[in-house]
Each structure stands twice: as C-alpha cells, then as structure tokens.
Amino acid sequence: MKPVFARLWNRLSSINLTVALCLLLTMDLVWGYFCLNRRTALFTPLNDMGLIPWAQTYGSHNLMATGWFFLLLALLALLAANTFACTTSRVAQLLRAKGPGSRQRLALKLAPHIMHYGLIVILAGYLCSYLFTQVLTSSTLAPGSHLSLPGAGGQVQLLAVEPEYYQGERLAFWKNEVIALKARLLLSDESGQRQAVLSCNRPVRFQGYSLHLIDFAPKSLNGMKMKTRIDLHVRKDPGVALYLAGMALFSLGLVLYLYQWIVHREAHK
Amino acid sequence: MRMFNILRPGDCTLALTALIVLLTAAGCNNDPSTTSPAAGKGAGEERPAFLQIGEFAINRISPARTEVRDGAGRALVLIPREAPMPADCAPNQVVRVPVQRVVAYGDFDIATLRALGVQETLVGVTRSQEHWYVPEIKRGMEAGRIAYLGDASSIDFERLKQQQPELVLTWDPSIIPLLDALHIPAVVTTTPQAMCLTARMRFVQFLAPFFHKEKEADAFFARIDASLRDIRARTAGVAHQPKVMWGDVYEKRVMVEPGNAWVGELVGLAQSDYQFEDVFGTSCIEITVERFLYSGQDADIFFTYRTGSMGASSKAALAKLNPLIKDIGPLQRGRVYAPLPHYSQSGDKLDEILTEISAILHPEVYPGYQLHYFAELPDSDPIAAKEASHDRI
Numbered sequence: 001m002k003p004v005f006a007r008l009w010n011r012l013s014s015i016n017l018t019v020a021l022c023l024l025l026t027m028d029l030v031w032g033y034f035c036l037n038r039r040t041a042l043f044t045p046l047n048d049m050g051l052i053p054w055a056q057t058y059g060s061h062n063l064m065a066t067g068w069f070f071l072l073l074a075l076l077a078l079l080a081a082n083t084f085a086c087t088t089s090r091v092a093q094l095l096r097a098k099g100p101g102s103r104q105r106l107a108l109k110l111a112p113h114i115m116h117y118g119l120i121v122i123l124a125g126y127l128c129s130y131l132f133t134q135v136l137t138s139s140t141l142a143p144g145s146h147l148s149l150p151g152a153g154g155q156v157q158l159l160a161v162e163p164e165y166y167q168g169e170r171l172a173f174w175k176n177e178v179i180a181l182k183a184r185l186l187l188s189d190e191s192g193q194r195q196a197v198l199s200c201n202r203p204v205r206f207q208g209y210s211l212h213l214i215d216f217a218p219k220s221l222n223g224m225k226m227k228t229r230i231d232l233h234v235r236k237d238p239g240v241a242l243y244l245a246g247m248a249l250f251s252l253g254l255v256l257y258l259y260q261w262i263v264h265r266e267a268h269k
Numbered sequence: 270m271r272m273f274n275i276l277r278p279g280d281c282t283l284a285l286t287a288l289i290v291l292l293t294a295a296g297c298n299n300d301p302s303t304t305s306p307a308a309g310k311g312a313g314e315e316r317p318a319f320l321q322i323g324e325f326a327i328n329r330i331s332p333a334r335t336e337v338r339d340g341a342g343r344a345l346v347l348i349p350r351e352a353p354m355p356a357d358c359a360p361n362q363v364v365r366v367p368v369q370r371v372v373a374y375g376d377f378d379i380a381t382l383r384a385l386g387v388q389e390t391l392v393g394v395t396r397s398q399e400h401w402y403v404p405e406i407k408r409g410m411e412a413g414r415i416a417y418l419g420d421a422s423s424i425d426f427e428r429l430k431q432q433q434p435e436l437v438l439t440w441d442p443s444i445i446p447l448l449d450a451l452h453i454p455a456v457v458t459t460t461p462q463a464m465c466l467t468a469r470m471r472f473v474q475f476l477a478p479f480f481h482k483e484k485e486a487d488a489f490f491a492r493i494d495a496s497l498r499d500i501r502a503r504t505a506g507v508a509h510q511p512k513v514m515w516g517d518v519y520e521k522r523v524m525v526e527p528g529n530a531w532v533g534e535l536v537g538l539a540q541s542d543y544q545f546e547d548v549f550g551t552s553c554i555e556i557t558v559e560r561f562l563y564s565g566q567d568a569d570i571f572f573t574y575r576t577g578s579m580g581a582s583s584k585a586a587l588a589k590l591n592p593l594i595k596d597i598g599p600l601q602r603g604r605v606y607a608p609l610p611h612y613s614q615s616g617d618k619l620d621e622i623l624t625e626i627s628a629i630l631h632p633e634v635y636p637g638y639q640l641h642y643f644a645e646l647p648d649s650d651p652i653a654a655k656e657a658s659h660d661r662i
Contacts, residue, residue, distance in 0.1 A: 041324045041462070045338065057319045057328055137343050145446035150359075173557055215341075215461075217443060222521055225422055229443035231341065 013085035021079045028075060032068040039065040048135035048233060051127075080120050087116040108263070111256035118250030125243025136234035141183075143228055152189070154207040159184040159195070161228050165221060176221035183213065183230050198230075210235050316483060323468025324460040325475040335366075335478050341442050341457035347478055361449045364456075367481040368436045372429060374421055377472070378438040378458050379406070380616030384473050384489045385482040392432040395421040402611035426451070436479065463530035463552035466538070470494065470619065489617075496620035497538070500627040503634045504540040511569040511630055514544040514599070516553075516561065518591045523561045524553045524574065532572070532626070539627040544568050558593060565597025570630065571605045577644065581607035585649040604629075606643040615642060 011017065036043060042062055046054045059066045091113050094106060139147050146157035164180040183198040187206045196204040204211045212233045218226040320327045326338040334355070335347040346358050350365045372393035373379045382388050388405050397417050398410045409415035416432050419425040421441060429437075430451055437448055440459040448455045456479075464472065470493045477486035513536045516525030526532045528546035536543040544564035548556060553574070565571070575581035580590050584605050588595035599605050606629060615622060625642050628635035 042321070044324070044342070045326070048342065049344075057326070058321060061317075061319050061321070140341075140442045140445040142443055142446045145450075173555075215442075227422065227441070227443035229446075231442060 009085055009089075012081055013089045014082075015086070017082050018079070018086065021075055021082060025072070025075050025079070028068050028071045032072060035065045035068055042066060043069075046130070048137050050133060050135075051130040076123060080123050083116050084120055087113045108256055108260040111253050111260055114253030114256065115250050116253075118246050118248075118253055121246030121249055122243045123246075125239045125241075125246050127239070128242050129237050129239030131239075133235055133237040133239065135236075136232075139232040139234055141230050141232065147232075147234075149207055149209055149234065152207045152209070154187065154189040154209075156206065156211065157186040157188070158230060159186050161216065161230060163216075163218075178216075178219050181213070181216055181230075183216075185211070198232075208236055210237065210240075320471075320474060322471040322475045323464050324462065325468070325472070327475060327478055329478075337456075337475070337478065339457045340460040343457060345454060345456065360452060361454055364436055364454045364479060366479055368479045370432065370434045371436050371438060372418065372432060372434040373438040375438065375440050375458055376613045377616040378476075379403070380614060380618075381473050381476050384617040384619075385477060385480055385485050387480045387482060390480070391415055392434055393418045393429060395419065395424065402614050429453075438476075459552075461551060463527050463550065463554070465529060466497075466531040466534040469531040470497075493620045493623070496623050500535075500539050500623060504627060504631050507540050507631050507634060510541050512542045512544055512567055512598075513570045513572070513630065514561075514564055514568045514597075515572040516545070516556075517574040518558060518561060518594050523556050523558050525556055525561065526552060527554045535623060535626055536630065539630050541570075541630045562593065562597060565594065565599070568598040569603040571597065571599035571603065572643070573605060573607050576608055576610050576612075578610065581605075581646060583647050583650045587646070605646040607646055609642055609644055612642045618642075 039062070042058050042065055045058060049057075055070070059070065063070075091110065094109055094113075134150075136150060141147060141156070141158035143158050143160060146155050148155050160183075162182040162184065163178040164182075166174040166177050166179045168174070181199060185196045185198055185204060187194050187196055187204070189207060196206070198204045198211055198213050200213050203213075212235060213230060214233050215231040217229050316329065318329045324338075324340055324342070328336040328338075330336055333349055333352050337345050337347060339345060343362075344358075345362050345364055346355060347364050347366045348355065350367070352365075354360065354363060369390055370392045371382065371387075371390045373382065373391060374395050376396075379388070379391060379394065382391055383403070383405070388409075391406070391409065392414065393416045394401075394406065394410075395418055398407060401407050401410070406415060410417065416428055418429050418432070424444060426447055434453055437444070437453055437455040438458050439455055440457065442457050445455050445457075458472075460468075470490055473489045474483070474486040477483045514525070515532050515536075516523065525545050525548060527548040527550050528534075528543055529549050530552050533543045533546060537546065545556070548554060573581050573587065575587075580586055584600045587605065588600055594600060612622070622642050624635075625638075625640060628638040629640070629643060629645075632638065
C-alpha cells in the first residue's frame with residue numbers, strides 16, 4: 001500500500017505535471033475566452049446563485065459553452081494538489097536538512113513555499129465563496145425605502161444618493177454623465193444606528209453581510225428622466241476570510257523572498 | 270524542445286484522467302427534474318426543467334414550485350394559488366399562478382400577454398387611451414376594466430392599488446420598493462443588454478408559466494421560427510447585400526440599436542450588413558454622432574425610431590430636423606423607413622414584423638409585398654412639395 005501511495009505522491013508532486021497543467025490551463029482559458037465573450041449571460045448568474053445550483057442549471061444545460069469552466073475547476077484542483085504535494089515534499093526536505101542556529105535562514109528558504117501555500121488557501125477561499133455564499137438579489141432601494149437583512153435584526157435605509165457628474169470638456173460625450181456615485185445608508189440594529197457610504201468599489205459591511213452597489217439610476221442629467229434608485233447585492237461570503245488569509249500568507253512569503261533576495265545581492269557585492 | 274522532453278506521458282495521462290473524471294462528475298446532472306416531464310403538466314407533456322432565455326431563466330423545481338430569474342437578475346418563485354407560502358423566500362418574491370390580474374408597463378409585455386391569449390388579465394397600463402391601437406385594450410379602458418395609471422415616470426400608486434394587481438411587469442426597477450410595501454410582486458422585463466433575436470422570440474416562453482400557457486407560448490415560438498426559416502430560405506441566394514442602419518439623431522444624443530440586438534441579428538440573417546454590428550450593449554444605445562455619420566456614408570437603408578407624428582414624414586423633413594444627417598447614404602440615394610404608430614404595440618405579430626423587415630431589405634424576393642408596420646419616407650412632404658411647385662409657378 002505504501003509504495004502505491006509514495007508513487008502517487010511522487011507523480012502528484014512532479015514538476016512535469018505542473019508544466020502539463022499550465023499548458024492545459026492556457027488552452028482551456030483560450031476556449032473560455034471565446035465562450036465568455038459570446039455567452040456572457042450564461043456566466044453572470046454564477047456571481048449570485050452559487051456554483052452547485054449554477055452547475056445544475058446553466059452549467060449542465062450548455063456544456064459546449066460551459067465545459068471549459070468545469071475543466072478549469074478540475075485543472076485548478078489538480079494544480080492545487082500538485083502545488084501542495086510539491087511544496088510539502090520540498091518543505092519536508094528543508095526541515096530535515098536544517099542545521100542548528102539556522103532558523104532565520106530556514107525561514108528565508110521557506111519563502112517561496114509560503115507563497116505556494118498562500119496560493120492554495122486563496123484558491124480554497126474562492127471555491128468556498130462560490131460554494132457557500134448567500135446572495136440576496138432582489139434588493140432595490142429608493143430614497144427613504146429600507147430593506148431587512150435575512151436572519152438578522154438589521155435594517156438598511158437609503159438616505160440619499162449623491163451622484164458626481166462629468167463636467168470636463170475633453171470627453172464631450174461624457175458631459176453630464178455620472179462618473180461616481182455615493183449612496184448614504186442608515187444602518188440600524190438593536191445596538192443603535194450608524195451612517196455608511198456605499199459606492200461602486202466600496203461595499204458596506206454590516207452584521208456579517210456585505211452590501212455591494214450593482215446598478216443605479218439615473219446615470220445622466222440628459223435624456224430620459226429616471227427615478228432615483230440603487231440596486232444592491234447583499235452577500236454573506238464565508239470565503240472572504242479564507243482568501244484574505246491566503247493573501248496575507250502570500251504577502252508574508254513575498255516579503256521574506258524579497259528580503260532574502262536583497263540579503264543575497266548584498267552578500268555578492 | 271526541452272519543454273516537451275520534460276513532459277512524461279505518465280504525468281499527462283494522470284492529469285487528463287483526473288480531468289475527465291472530474292469533468293464528467295461536474296457535467297452529470299443527477300437531478301431527475303431535468304430529464305423528467307415537469308410536474309403539474311398533462312400526461313405526455315414534456316418540458317425542459319431548465320430554460321434560459323437570454324438573461325431570463327425558468328427552473329421547474331417541482332409541480333408546486335418554479336423558480337424564475339427576471340431581466341434584472343431577481344429571483345422569483347411561482348407557486349400554485351392555493352399553496353402555502355414558502356418559508357425560504359421573502360413574500361415579495363412569491364407569485365401565485367396562474368396570475369389573474371396584471372399591470373404592464375411595456376408595449377412588448379402587453380403584446381406578449383396577447384400572444385399567450387391572456388389579455389383579459391391586464392388591469393393597468395401606463396399609456397392613455399388615445400395612444401392605444403389595440404382594440405381589446407381600448408375596449409377594456411372604455412369599460413373601466415383597464416386603468417390608466419399615469420405616465421411610467423409618475424405612476425399613481427393609489428390607482429394601482431385599487432386595481433389589485435397580482436403582478437406588475439415593468440422596465441423600471443425603481444418602483445419595486447413601493448410595490449414591496451404594497452405586497453405586489455414585480456417582474457423586470459427588460460435586460461441590461463439588448464435582447465437577441467432568440468430571446469425576443471422566446472420571451473413569450475418566459476411569461477408563459479405565470480399564466481400556465483406553455484402550450485400557447487410554444488405555438489407562438491413555432492410560428493416565429495417558421496417565419497425565420499422562410500426568411501433564410503428566401504434570402505439565401507440574393508445577389509446584393511444592402512447596408513442597414515437603425516437609430517436616430519436627436520437634439521443632443523445619437524441612439525442606435527446595437528449589433529447584439531434582435532434587429533442587428535435579423536439584418537445579418539437576412540443576408541444584409543448591419544452598420545452597427547460592432548456596437549454592443551443595451552437597446553437604444555448612445556453612440557457618437559461621428560460614428561453615426563461614418564456608418565451612414567455608404568448605408569443603403571435607414572430605419573428611424575421616429576414615427577410620422579415625431580417628424581419622420583419625409584427624407585427632407587428628417588434632414589431639416591437634423592441637418593447633420595442630410596448627407597448620409599439613405600437620405601441621399603437610399604431608402605428611409607419610419608415605424609407606423611401601431612408598430613410598437615404589435616409584438617404579438619412578431620412573425621409578420623420580421624417578414625416585413627426582410628421584405629424591406631430584399632424587395633426582389635418579396636414581389637408585391639405591402640407594408641403594414643413601416644412606411645417608406647418620400648423625398649419630400651407632399652404638401653411642402655406642392656407649395657414649392659406653387660412658388661416656382
């Protein structure tokens with residue numbers, strides 16, 4: 001039994017497998033580029049309905065256009081396994097070979113491996129997001145209206161929308177178009193009330209949920225007069241903590257690697 | 270070469286085998302609802318458990334539950350009228366079917382109700398009686414069964430509440446918070462990107478489960494599909510491919526139909542070149558005037574958004590309204606078409622509209638065709654021309 005496991009581990013940790021996977025990933029992503037470009041509507045729901053329901057509906061009913069995505073998942077799973085096996089083998093070697101008083105050197109030598117573990121945690125975080133995120137899609141707010149967060153006592157009220165219009169002269173067709181938008185929200189729960197500002201790249205976090213601005217109206221001072229509204233996605237994403245941890249790990253590895261590189265360069269001067 | 274040397278067949282086999290296993294597992298659908306007839310239908314009636322129509326989708330979960338995704342990506346749950354309220358979704362997401370009272374904003378939504386044969390469910394519209402060309406709606410408004418709820422931008426919600434709708438079909442998501450307060454579910458029937466031809470044809474199948482009219486929807490789709498086959502067959506061997514543009518120049522803005530819209534696709538399908546094929550986005554999208562004029566240089570046919578009452582009475586009238594476009598090909602040497610007032614309310618005759626557009630593009634393969642939904646604009650207005658000839662005398 002042991003030789004079989006050892007053989008499998010060796011195969012899994014092979015650099016040749018890494019190269020094969022990278023080539024396959026490249027080819028798969030080329031296929032994915034064309035599918036995403038031509039069938040965007042197929043993939044948009046993946047952002048809010050979760051991987052399993054999406055795979056059972058949009059995914060499995062359009063395999064010609066979505067097959068690349070399943071293949072991508074499989075390739076990334078293999079790449080994660082390959083990275084884990086390869087990195088763990090190397091780390092084990094380093095730990096076995098460490099001499100006395102070389103803790104700092106060992107830490108520096110581990111830098112690329114820390115980055116590899118970080119990458120695996122980031123991938124796991126994304127998978128966790130796609131598998132377990134709860135998204136409330138039917139959330140439109142007009143000034144004065146509010147929504148209740150499911151399973152929590154919190155309420156979100158839209159106080160005001162503050163659009164910023166393009167007033168420059170260089171891009172005439174952008175004149176009077178909204179180029180940035182701030183939505184002032186009143187967040188209430190049993191502990192009290194507070195105000196928060198929501199904008200396109202600035203979600204608001206409240207009671208374990210994150211509120212994301214998806215769309216708004218009006219988008220221009222010109223043309224058809226639309227009533228003021230904002231559309232929100234309210235998400236509860238357990239993967240965020242995981243991929244933030246992965247990014248922290250990756251950053252730590254990167255800092256150690258840079259430090260090692262600078263020390264190495266100074267030593268060779 | 271080095272790269273290929275380091276790849277051993279064993280590694281590739283391991284990678285590929287694992288991939289195939291995982292891909293098969295991911296692609297397999299063990300949900301019996303996708304292969305069995307949807308519950309709640311008659312014997313022998315097979316329906317796909319999942320149907321995607323552009324950005325809309327229908328997912329038949331069980332006889333007592335169908336989940337739909339509207340044009341704004343909002344999830345709604347359809348349950349039988351007598352069924353208990355499901356516990357896993359908000360009340361404003363639940364629609365009891367078959368729906369018996371509907372308020373509709375869009376002309377195409379109302380045309381779709383007519384295509385399904387459920388126009389009697391309509392109880393509210395956002396266009397006053399004098400703007401309707403559909404006899405049933407005019408009669409319904411005269412009888413007081415259908416209420417004018419005010420302009421879409423200023424709905425009278427008191428009036429809407431009095432009509433007791435069970436569903437509102439709207440293009441304006443900003444009314445949803447107020448409808449939520451009134452406990453009236455809403456479906457957004459427009460999409461951020463223009464509807465493609467297939468989505469336009471199949472939209473009727475999206476609304477069908479709300480009324481239990483799937484058979485009627487399938488029949489309507491089959492009719493449109495047959496007209497498209499006819500268009501393909503007739504135009505397959507045409508020698509000349511006209512260049513077509515669809516849109517208009519307004520005082521400050523230039524709006525066109527993008528290449529991903531159904532008209533762009535139809536023009537291509539009818540062996541013609543759509544001048545805005547590379548423009549992608551929402552229906553009636555804004556482009557620069559320079560782009561419009563550039564595409565207009567060698568265009569043959571121009572479909573304007575304006576009707577006669579909006580000033581599209583002749584090429585000269587259009588050129589007078591927008592002097593910028595007076596030199597584009599269709600106004601100088603080609604043809605210009607304006608929609609007739611009832612065109613926008615005739616979505617239930619989509620097959621006839623598609624055929625008419627094809628007949629405009631290729632009159633040579635539709636000998637003797639009479640236009641019903643569009644009018645070809647003369648070079649000048651008959652009255653203006655008459656006055657000019659008087660002046661010359």
